[in-house]
Amino acid sequence: MTVMDDVLHDLEQFHGCFPYEAFESIRADRLESTPILLSILQHVHKHYLSLSDDYIAHLFAMFLLAEFREPQAFLPVINLLHLPGRWPERLLGDVLLSYDTANVLASTYSGSPEHICDLIENQFANPYARSAGLEAMIALVATKQLSRMELMEYLSYLFDHGLPRQRSFIWTELVGVACDIYAEPLYDEMMKACREQLVDEALINPDYINNVMKAGEASTLKESVFRPYYLIKDAVTEMRGWHCFNHVGPVATNDAFFELGEAKTAVLPHQSLHPRIETTGFCYCGSGLLFKDCCW
Numbered sequence: 350m351t352v353m354d355d356v357l358h359d360l361e362q363f364h365g366c367f368p369y370e371a372f373e374s375i376r377a378d379r380l381e382s383t384p385i386l387l388s389i390l391q392h393v394h395k396h397y398l399s400l401s402d403d404y405i406a407h408l409f410a411m412f413l414l415a416e417f418r419e420p421q422a423f424l425p426v427i428n429l430l431h432l433p434g435r436w437p438e439r440l441l442g443d444v445l446l447s448y449d450t451a452n453v454l455a456s457t458y459s460g461s462p463e464h465i466c467d468l469i470e471n472q473f474a475n476p477y478a479r480s481a482g483l484e485a486m487i488a489l490v491a492t493k494q495l496s497r498m499e500l501m502e503y504l505s506y507l508f509d510h511g512l513p514r515q516r517s518f519i520w521t522e523l524v525g526v527a528c529d530i531y532a533e534p535l536y537d538e539m540m541k542a543c544r545e546q547l548v549d550e551a552l553i554n555p556d557y558i559n560n561v562m563k564a565g566e567a568s569t570l571k572e573s574v575f576r577p578y579y580l581i582k583d584a585v586t587e588m589r590g591w592h593c594f595n596h597v598g599p600v601a602t603n604d605a606f607f608e609l610g611e612a613k614t615a616v617l618p619h620q621s622l623h624p625r626i627e628t629t630g631f632c633y634c635g636s637g638l639l640f641k642d643c644c645w
Contacts, residue, residue, distance in 0.1 A: 367588065382413075386409075430445075462489065497530055
């Protein structure tokens with residue numbers, strides 16, 4: 350058995366602690382490890398029905414390949430998001446429901462948004478996966494891989510032609526994203542979507558849209574709008590705080606959340622601790638803020 354075989358074994362199953370040593374080995378031999386990480390994503394896409402509940406290698410692979418800026422990982426991640434039914438949720442869990450998936454896609458971006466667009470427009474795809482596609486488009490703007498004008502043009506296409514005009518989660522997300530990037534030219538389309546009851550007005554409504562427009566471009570596009578979106582630089586930093594890991598390891602921080610020896614509830618990322626809430630919904634903690642701006 351080779352060193353990489355041992356490393357792969359450490360990644361495949363959940364062992365309770367973060368695999369620091371395995372990550373160090375993978376980083377030390379990126380040339381050999383990259384094809385292995387890519388094969389993990391391909392394996393999950395092909396055999397997702399037969400994976401054990403504690404299989405977690407694909408999540409490690411996603412974040413490591415994002416750290417490596419590996420464009421060959423872009424399409425395999427997209428393929429996982431295209432899996433039928435609730436499989437994207439079962440495989441990715443909180444990674445899907447947070448900004449993580451968008452940041453992974455931005456970090457492995459291959460230069461063309463075509464595959465993200467296909468995901469967003471696939472009416473048979475998981476709604477949270479489609480939402481992650483829209484979030485990924487914002488991430489591309491935030492990381493200067495796509496211009497705000499290009500995204501606005503794509504949103505205009507979605508409003509006019511790209512989506513069936515029937516009430517759905519993706520319409521609520523679409524109007525929300527248009528507000529997030531201050532797509533003032535799409536104001537009439539946003540209001541029309543509300544009038545046609547395509548969106549969930551408990552989450553996005555005409556008053557909300559008007560308030561965004563009144564706030565103005567400068568206020569809406571302040572730095573905090575794009576702060577959750579970035580290129581992943583360190584997979585360990587991104588993952589080590591997950592609740593599924595007992596935080597005993599070589600990396601100490603000033604944050605009590607990562608305090609050495611502090612045991613956390615062993616819940617895998619795909620066994621979410623959060624109740625299922627739409628990404629534009631109000632947070633379950635009672636703060637009155639949107640879930641994605643609070644405890645997400």
